[in-house]
Amino acid sequence: MTPKTLNKARRELLKCDYLGPVVKEHGKCVIDVEKSDPFDTLISSIISQQLSVKAAATIESRVRKLAGKQFRPTKLLKISSEDLRGCGLSTRKTEYVLGIADAVKRRKLNFKKLVDASDEEVTQKLVELRGVGQWTAEMFMIFSLGRMDVFSVLDVGLQRGMRILFGDEACDLQAMTTLAERWQPYRSVASWYLWKVVD
Structure with missing residues (x-):
């Protein structure tokens, strides 16, 4: 994803009947x-799970005050x-955050290997982590x-955005x-615009 590919996606999505006006706006x-x-x-995604954008931002800023501007495994593992x-953070999310930090520190998860992996391989590797x-x-x-073509139908914000755009047509996940x-x-770029509809 680069500014060039994002602009290309924007130009294409401008042509879409329902989404075009949102892209223009x-x-x-x-x-x-x-x-x-x-x-x-x-870690930011774990913190944000099942929370409103505002609640997630508040909690994340508090955690960053303890851990530093950027989350690092060693810094997080030093926090009780x-x-x-x-x-x-809930008790479960606390366990997830510390568990992921530990997995990365012990090199059980290598982010560089995910770059060239397929979406399915990335998902498979990440969901092995507790909380993902x-x-x-x-x-x-x-x-x-x-990744340019990810659509997370499980995302509550996207579900709301789809219902705003499509009404009863967007009645279920399928x-x-x-x-x-x-x-x-x-679809990743379309998702960004759908989140804007809800904001």
Whole structure:
């Protein structure tokens, strides 16, 4: 994902009947993968699971105050579970964050190997980690690996955005998946615009 590919995707999505006006209203898509750190992105995704954007941002900023500007395995592992829970993380999420930090520190997870792996291989490797499911793997593929064609039908924000755009046509996950096919191979960028609809 580069500024050039994002602009190409934007031009194509502008032509879409339902999404085109949203693309026009919100301008350029901003997903800055080049500045993304894979570990930081994964931990941020874990913190954000099943939370509103506002709640996730609040909790994440508290954790960053303890861990530093960028999440690093060694820094997170020095923070007590009690202190992480004090930031607003649930007991489970605290376990997940520390477990992932430990896996990366012990080199059980190598982010460099994921770069050239297929979406299926990335998902398979990530969901082996406790606390990482389909949604987290998909967010990682978009925001860390820069995959252009990921559509996370399990994302609550995307579900809301689809219902706003398509109404009753977007009545279930299968219908949303089918409707999103029209945006291939740019479904990650389409997702960004759908999130803007909900903001």
